[in-house]
Amino acid sequence: MLIFSVFKTLTxxxxxxxxxxxxxxxxxxxxxxxxLNIRLDSIKVLDEARxxxxxxxxxxxxxxxxxxxxxxxxxxxxxxxxxDATRRESLAAVKR
Amino acid sequence: MDPSSSIxxxxxxxxxxxxxxxxxxxxxxxxxxxxxxxxxGHMNLIMSDVEETIMIVDVVDGAPAxxxxxxxxxxxxxxxxxxxxxxxILVSPPSRT
Amino acid sequence: MSSLQGYVDxxxxxxxxxxxxxxxxxxxxxxxxxxxxxxxxxxxxSIDAGVEEIPLGLYLVKGDMIxxxxxxxxxxxxxxxxxxxxxxxxxxxxx
Numbered sequence: 606m607l608i609f610s611v612f613k614t615l616t617x618x619x620x621x622x623x624x625x626x627x628x629x630x631x632x633x634x635x636x637x638x639x640x641l642n643i644r645l646d647s648i649k650v651l652d653e654a655r656x657x658x659x660x661x662x663x664x665x666x667x668x669x670x671x672x673x674x675x676x677x678x679x680x681x682x683x684x685x686x687x688x689d690a691t692r693r694e695s696l697a698a699v700k701r
Numbered sequence: 702m703d704p705s706s707s708i709x710x711x712x713x714x715x716x717x718x719x720x721x722x723x724x725x726x727x728x729x730x731x732x733x734x735x736x737x738x739x740x741x742g743h744m745n746l747i748m749s750d751v752e753e754t755i756m757i758v759d760v761v762d763g764a765p766a767x768x769x770x771x772x773x774x775x776x777x778x779x780x781x782x783x784x785x786x787x788x789x790i791l792v793s794p795p796s797r798t
Numbered sequence: 799m800s801s802l803q804g805y806v807d808x809x810x811x812x813x814x815x816x817x818x819x820x821x822x823x824x825x826x827x828x829x830x831x832x833x834x835x836x837x838x839x840x841x842x843x844s845i846d847a848g849v850e851e852i853p854l855g856l857y858l859v860k861g862d863m864i865x866x867x868x869x870x871x872x873x874x875x876x877x878x879x880x881x882x883x884x885x886x887x888x889x890x891x892x893x
Contacts, residue, residue, distance in 0.1 A: 608739065608741050
């Protein structure tokens with residue numbers, strides 16, 4: 606839930622999604638859901654010369670389960686807020 | 702004992718590593734070091750100032766069994782990174798020297 | 799919700815877990831991101847030859863198999879002469 610919220614705060618920011626098939630796609634984050642499926646607009650595939658497969662694709666839906674990394678814009682991530690929220694969530698999990 | 706500072710379950714070890722530099726081993730012969738800012742029960746992580754190391758093992762064709770394969774190491778740095786938990790093998794707290 | 803609603807009736811490109819690339823018109827989808835395509839074709843990429851298109855017709859793709867669904871810009875896609883494109887196939891998903 607916490608990570609889902611973080612992604613929601615990053616909508617309309619540029620991110621780079623690296624997939625488990627080694628494809629890297631940069632684009633504007635349009636939405637995420639609870640499975641961390643991701644929708645990107647204005648996408649650009651890294652090393653397009655080697656990967657021309659998505660030349661004509663302008664926006665895409667990426668299945669959360671195939672994501673390895675997402676590179677985030679650090680200027681839009683409040684790390685103190687993240688750490689506090691993580692501590693709160695982990696303590697709540699223990700009490701349950 | 703204060704539950705927020707003691708270690709009772711594995712995730713407590715990770716909680717106490719928040720805002721510290723951690724070492725993460727991933728599937729696919731990858732390792733990360735970086736500062737841990739968030740995690741959840743799937744071991745999804747958010748880290749900053751990340752250095753990734755990828756081990757690329759080249760097995761020499763026709764080499765006798767037991768001959769060590771050459772290992773190439775690729776490194777790269779990333780500012781702020783979300784790591785999907787299904788790739789995480791271990792998270793190790795900072796070494797206190 | 800990151801829904802597939804916006805892709806219905808659009809020409810889309812699917813990348814699958816095993817690296818296959820399929821294009822077609824999205825007729826429908828469900829909660830598990832199972833997808834039905836009409837007039838679909840598989841695009842086979844190789845280094846030594848241009849892209850080969852294999853017609854598949856009406857096709858149902860299981861959600862579990864899907865890596866990515868992209869909306870095709872028809873103007874760009876039809877302008878490309880696939881026969882001149884030489885590229886490695888997309889690698890399969892590996893953990």
